[in-house]
Amino acid sequence: MKNRNANRRSISNEQRTRRFELRLSEVERKQFLELEKALGLSRADIVRIRVLQHSKKMLVNTTEIMKLLDGIGAQIGRSGNNINQLAKHANTLRQQGMLHSAIMRDFAPLFTEYIRLQRKLEQSVRRLIRLMRGQT
Known part of the structure; x- marks a missing residue:
């Protein structure tokens, strides 16, 4: 409860x-x-912050968001690992003279789309982090 008292004092000195x-x-x-429990704020502080100070900003459970972002990061890591495995296999096939140009032709647009989606995801994550910090 110590945190609540500190929040009250820092928000306003007015009685x-x-x-x-x-x-x-x-x-x-x-x-x-x-x-109230998730944010570690009193009910009064939640209302004051949401209604009076940051009416256009959103209160979020950062713990839950960080868990979700961690899961997304793990999925991105798995995707990168899969791409590396495909590249290694393609190099092995190329060295053996077994890599057909049709495979590369079909793969190129898929890889381009993957890169586009990954960049879009990175932009979304950066925007989410700015929103969580209140920097919109």
Whole structure:
């Protein structure tokens, strides 16, 4: 709870004397409590940050996003490994004189598309990181 008190002091030195009531269903209340726990912020701070300070920004569970990004990174690594294996096999076939030009002709557009998608994914990840930092 030490973190909550530090957040309160850093947000404003002004004494808060006004109350604001929010009605929630039981499901919404449970969601709010889970959000509070995941973000490590008080309910009041979540509302203040979301509504008053950063109304155009989104509160995110960075732990969950990092897990998802880690999974994406693992998949990209596997793809790169597969491409290296294909390249090694193609070189072996070329050295043996068994690599047909039709295979390379068919492979080139697929590899080009892979590179395009990987660049697009990199741009999306960079944008997501900027959004998480609040730099939109």
